[in-house]
Amino acid sequence: MLETPVFIERRARIAARLGLDSEVLLVGAGHPVPLPENSDQTYPFLAHVEYHYLAGLECPGALIAYDPQEPPAHRWVSFVPTVTEDERVWEGRTQPPGRPLETLDAWLTRRRGRPLAALGEPPRGFAPDLATTARVRDLLKHARREKDAHELALLRRAAAATAAGYEAVAPLVRPGVSERTLQIELEAAFLRAGASGTGYSTIVGAGSNAAVLHFAPTARVLQDGDFLLVDAGAAVDRYVCDVTRTHIVGTSSPFRRDLHAVVLAAEERAIARCLPGAEWRDIHLAAAVDLVEGLVAMGVMRGRPEDLVARAAHTLFFPHGLGHMVGLGVRDASGTAPGRARSTDPALRNLRTDMPLAPGYVMTVEPGLYFIPPLLQDPARRDRFHDAVDWDLVDRHLHVGGVRIEDNIVVREDGPPENLTAAIPKQAS
Structure with missing residues (x-):
């Protein structure tokens, strides 16, 4: 996620509007969708709007997480996949900033038992709380209506x-x-x-x-x-x-x-x-x-x-x-x-x-x-x-x-x- 003043301020403002206490929040960017002709091409990738708004990146497979019980400077965490050699060669990708995506499991394990809201494209293999997710999504949507x-x-x-x-x-x-x-x-x-x-x-x-x-x-x-x-x-x-x-x-x-x-x-x-x-x-x-x-x-x-x-x-x-x-x-x-x-x-x-x-x-x-x-x-x-x-x-x-x-x-x-x-x-x- 971008650590520019604009996005740091935005995430702080949104966190205050969401008012989370014990709930853990994940926001997924989503994944590329392959073209139907069975080639190695995909449709042009656009990160989910909820991820892009908070992270400022177009990063396939990435997530950002929020834990309101951490110290303020560490509440938002970015998890990104490791860019492969093929992606560097064929697409010119560079490694985006953030923790390796493989460490997300351990991060969530330490927060097991707390309500989990998953926005954007939810990560695969996790079971978010549906009521919490719906409530947080409505709060984020309403907060995004006022343009900064x-x-x-x-x-x-x-x-x-x-x-x-x-x-x-x-x-x-x-x-x-x-x-x-x-x-x-x-x-x-x-x-x-x-x-x-x-x-x-x-x-x-x-x-x-x-x-x-x-x-x-x-x-x-x-x-x-x-x-x-x-x-x-x-x-x-x-x-x-x-x-x-x-x-x-x-x-x-x-x-x-x-x-x-x-x-x-x-x-x-x-x-x-x-x-x-x-x-x-x-x-x-x-x-x-x-x-x-x-x-x-x-x-x-x-x-x-x-x-x-x-x-x-x-x-x-x-x-x-x-x-x-x-x-x-x-x-x-x-x-x-x-x-x-x-x-x-x-x-x-x-x-x-x-x-x-x-x-x-x-x-x-x-x-x-x-x-x-x-x-x-x-x-x-x-x-x-x-x-x-x-x-x-x-x-x-x-x-x-x-x-x-x-x-x-x-x-x-x-x-x-x-x-x-x-x-x-x-x-x-």
Whole structure:
């Protein structure tokens, strides 16, 4: 594990938040996963996020251990496998700092009889206490939600690299350019700007493809009047940005222009609501009302926006949550507040995050409106919401695609939130 001031302070802060007394904690990095073709290759290794957060290393097979009953300077211990000659020759590995992994058994034997929590990828051959493990995992997850200064610095670097990628793509948004070409240029620009890679699989969808929430780019070329939805983010030392922009290619129809304007206005209002103590579910529902209000004004929906959202009619066009946490990986530490069960309310069932916001939280804000045939052509939905939608108008625009606009914001103690990705333009064309 890294013995830098950042990680020493982080481990001390986390130990205080966990409040362990007699419990012993192990956090495993995990092991490489072989490729299926029976070669000696593996998928790219990423240490389990709980290990990486505490140790700062990408070390296959490693663990860190914590014993609250040891003197403060010796409570955290790193155990690492011995690097083999083959690993040195074929992979260029060097020996990471830490005690030999073979000494872990003796370390645990001296602590036999005490509750054991095992996070990350648990070590093989040990039987952790499941209740203790679940409790400690929830505590660590909640503690990780507040990003420290080091994490925010990495996220700002990832945001700068992401902005460079979107800047490189902007001049290429024209008829005849393929989704795949845009992906290539975007990701290359991320790397040129200092990214270590992409934060997740890049989404580039044109025309009706823009309505597929996780669309993988194809050879399809952009056509005049298409929506083009790009959802991508750069990674720096595992810290990622998650950004979406939607363009109108070439000629802009009034319907597409209005749809984009509705989403953009809802996104900017939602960002302004991201203040300490605000409930994320309330921000989501307010954004849903804003989106439905726009659809009513466009003639797509009918009724009072608040009533339509209460009926979950907005999920016809806005089928996902407003956003999620982001940091050490996409959707980092998302979930519910401690002790809170996931909502069964149909208007909230797709939320990935459900908790009050606090300073240091980094959130995506990503409202969207889509014309998704599997949802809008479903007979049960058409029957349930027969009076809430102009279905003839919907059918005329069924293959228009969709709009999503997404930024990454930091909740601050005082004042409005910081938008890490504000430098990336949001205009439709």
